[in-house]
Each structure stands twice: as structure tokens, then as C-alpha cells.
Amino acid sequence: MAKVIKDQEALKKDVAARMKRIEGQVRGIQRMIEEGKECEDILVQVRAVRAALRSATEQIMRRYLMRCQEQASTKGNPVDQYEKLVKLISNYIDG
Numbered sequence: 001m002a003k004v005i006k007d008q009e010a011l012k013k014d015v016a017a018r019m020k021r022i023e024g025q026v027r028g029i030q031r032m033i034e035e036g037k038e039c040e041d042i043l044v045q046v047r048a049v050r051a052a053l054r055s056a057t058e059q060i061m062r063r064y065l066m067r068c069q070e071q072a073s074t075k076g077n078p079v080d081q082y083e084k085l086v087k088l089i090s091n092y093i094d095g
Contacts, residue, residue, distance in 0.1 A: 021052065
């Protein structure tokens with residue numbers, strides 16, 4: 001149990017650091033636009049931000065899965081936790 005919590009905290013810190021880097025990338029894109037940089041160069045940076053967001057999303061979902069598994073095994077009805085997870089994934093896929 002302690003390992004799961006430690007892993008969740010490590011994922012939380014990783015995602016927070018990723019978001020700060022993404023924020024910096026987005027600000028860089030804003031500067032590029034303001035400075036009139038080439039569209040191709042801007043789009044390369046947009047693609048990098050999208051890839052970074054996908055990666056962060058994977059980490060967020062990984063942490064969420066860990067929390068659901070922990071909660072299902074320690075409290076409440078496991079079916080409720082799995083239904084919550086299915087709803088999240090369905091919304092993510094549809095969104």
C-alpha cells in the first residue's frame with residue numbers, strides 16, 4: 001500500500017513538472033506568433049506541445065488507475081470504482 005501511495009506521489013510530481021514545461025512551450029509559441037516566425041516553425045512547436053500533453057495525459061490516467069485500484073481494494077464497492085473508471089475513459093475517448 002505504501003508503495004502505491006509513493007508511486008502516486010511520484011506520478012503527481014512528474015505531471016506537475018510536465019505541465020510547467022508545457023506552459024513554457026505554449027508561451028514560446030505565443031512569442032513566435034508575436035514575432036512573426038514562420039508558420040512551419042510554429043506548427044512544429046504546436047506538435048511538440050500536443051505530444052507533451054498526450055504524454056501527460058497518460059501519466060494522469062496511470063495515476064487515476066492506481067487510485068481506483070487502491071480504493072477498490074480498500075473501501076467501498078469495487079464495481080463503483082470500475083464504473084467510474086469506465087465513464088472517465090469513455091469521456092476521454094469521445095472528447
